[in-house]
Amino acid sequence: MTGWFPVALTMDVPAGTAAPARLSGKEIALWRGVDGEIHAWEDRCPHRGMRLSFGFVRNGNLACLYHGWQFGADSTCRHIPAHPELRVPGTIRATAYQVQERCGMIWVSLDETPSLSHLPEGEASGVRSLLVQVPLQTARTSLNMEASNWKQQDNCLFAVHEPAVGLTMLHVASWTVAGQREAARQAVQLRDRLEAIKETVLA
Amino acid sequence: MRLRDWALDDRCYAVRLGASLMGVKLPTVTDDSALESGPALELVDDVLHGSLDILKRLVTLPDVLQEWNSGTDAMTWAANALDSFSIMRRTVMLASLPVENPAQLAMPLMGEIEDRLAENRLDGRCWVSGDHPGVADIMLFPVVALSQDLEVPLDLYPAVRNFMRHFKALPGFITMPGVPECH
Numbered sequence: 001m002t003g004w005f006p007v008a009l010t011m012d013v014p015a016g017t018a019a020p021a022r023l024s025g026k027e028i029a030l031w032r033g034v035d036g037e038i039h040a041w042e043d044r045c046p047h048r049g050m051r052l053s054f055g056f057v058r059n060g061n062l063a064c065l066y067h068g069w070q071f072g073a074d075s076t077c078r079h080i081p082a083h084p085e086l087r088v089p090g091t092i093r094a095t096a097y098q099v100q101e102r103c104g105m106i107w108v109s110l111d112e113t114p115s116l117s118h119l120p121e122g123e124a125s126g127v128r129s130l131l132v133q134v135p136l137q138t139a140r141t142s143l144n145m146e147a148s149n150w151k152q153q154d155n156c157l158f159a160v161h162e163p164a165v166g167l168t169m170l171h172v173a174s175w176t177v178a179g180q181r182e183a184a185r186q187a188v189q190l191r192d193r194l195e196a197i198k199e200t201v202l203a
Numbered sequence: 204m205r206l207r208d209w210a211l212d213d214r215c216y217a218v219r220l221g222a223s224l225m226g227v228k229l230p231t232v233t234d235d236s237a238l239e240s241g242p243a244l245e246l247v248d249d250v251l252h253g254s255l256d257i258l259k260r261l262v263t264l265p266d267v268l269q270e271w272n273s274g275t276d277a278m279t280w281a282a283n284a285l286d287s288f289s290i291m292r293r294t295v296m297l298a299s300l301p302v303e304n305p306a307q308l309a310m311p312l313m314g315e316i317e318d319r320l321a322e323n324r325l326d327g328r329c330w331v332s333g334d335h336p337g338v339a340d341i342m343l344f345p346v347v348a349l350s351q352d353l354e355v356p357l358d359l360y361p362a363v364r365n366f367m368r369h370f371k372a373l374p375g376f377i378t379m380p381g382v383p384e385c386h
C-alpha cells in the first residue's frame with residue numbers, strides 16, 4: 001500500500017493524548033506530545049504487544065498502559081518502570097510510520113520515503129469524520145475522486161480512508177468557519193445515500 | 204436514602220457516577236435484582252426505579268447544582284440509548300456461547316450518538332445537555348465507555364472519544380470494571 005492516507009482529523013488527537021486508527025486493518029497508534037508534534041506508530045507495544053493507543057503521554061513520551069514502558073518521540077524505549085536504573089538498549093523501539101498534517105487532517109504513509117507532492121495544501125480546519133459502511137471504492141466513485149483519496153470542492157476538503165475492508169471513513173475539512181455546517185451536512189447526506197443504496201442492493 | 208446496586212451493571216454505574224459527580228454521598232447495598240431490573244433508590248417512604256428517575260431526583264437535592272439538569276428531549280434520548288445498550292450488553296455478556304461480531308449490534312446506536320455529538324461540537328458545545336454536563340451526559344457515558352465490552356472499534360467514532368476524554372476529566376469522575384481511568 002503506497003501513498004498518503006488521511007487517518008484522522010488533527011483536532012481529534014489533541015496535545016498530550018493518544019488515539020487509535022486503522023488502515024486497511026493495520027492498527028496504528030496516533031499520539032501527540034505536549035509540544036504539538038504528531039506521531040503514528042504501529043499499535044503494538046514491543047514488550048508484550050499491548051495496544052499503544054490505550055497508553056498515555058508522560059514527560060514527552062508515550063507510556064504503555066500495561067507495564068508503563070515509555071517511548072520517546074524518536075520511538076525508542078526510554079524508561080522501564082520495573083528497572084528504573086537500566087539504560088534501555090536503543091534496539092527496543094516502537095515501529096514508526098511517516099506522518100504529516102495537512103489541511104486539518106493527519107496523513108500516514110507506510111512507505112519509507114513518500115513524496116509530499118500528492119498531499120493537499122492550505123490552512124483548512126477539520127469539521128468531522130464519519131463512518132460510511134460501504135467499500136472505499138464505492139465512496140471514491142461517488143465523490144468523483146478518481147485516482148486520489150481526497151478532493152477539494154468549493155471551500156471544503158473531502159478525504160477518505162479504509163479502516164477495514166468494506167468500511168470507509170470520510171474526513172471533512174473546511175477553509176471557512178461559515179462553510180463547516182454545510183460541509184458536514186453534505187457528508188451526512190452522502191453517507192445516508194450510499195448506505196441506503198447498499199441496503200436496497202442487499203435486500 | 205440508599206441505592207440497590209449491582210456493581211457490574213451499566214445502569215447502576217450511571218447512578219453511582221452521577222452521585223459522585225454531583226457530590227452526593229449515596230450508600231449502596233448489593234442487590235442481585237438490580238442485575239435484572241436496574242438500580243433502585245430507597246427513600247424514606249418510597250422506592251424509585253431506573254437510572255433516569257433516580258438521577259432526576261438527585262438533581263433536586265438541596266446541595267446539588269441545578270446545572271446538572273438536562274432538557275427533557277436530551278434526557279429521554281440518553282435514557283433510551285442507555286436502556287437499549289444495557290439490553291445488548293447483557294445479551295452479549297450473559298450469553299452461554301460467544302456472540303459473533305457483537306460490535307455489529309451496537310454500531311447503529313454508536314453512529315446515532317456520534318452524529319449528535321459531532322453536531323454539538325460544531326455548535327461549540329461539548330455536552331449533550333449544553334454548556335454544562337447534565338443527567339443526559341451521565342447516562343450516555345456508560346454506553347460509550349462500555350461499548351468496548353461489545354468490541355466496538357472506537358477509531359470509527361472520534362466525537363465519542365472526544366466526549367469520553369472530557370467526561371473523564373470531570374471532578375468526581377469514577378470508574379467501574381471495564382472503564383479505564385483517565386491519565
Ligand code: FES
Pocket residue numbers: 045046047048049050064065066067068069
Ligand atoms: S506490554 Fe507494553 S509495557 Fe508491557
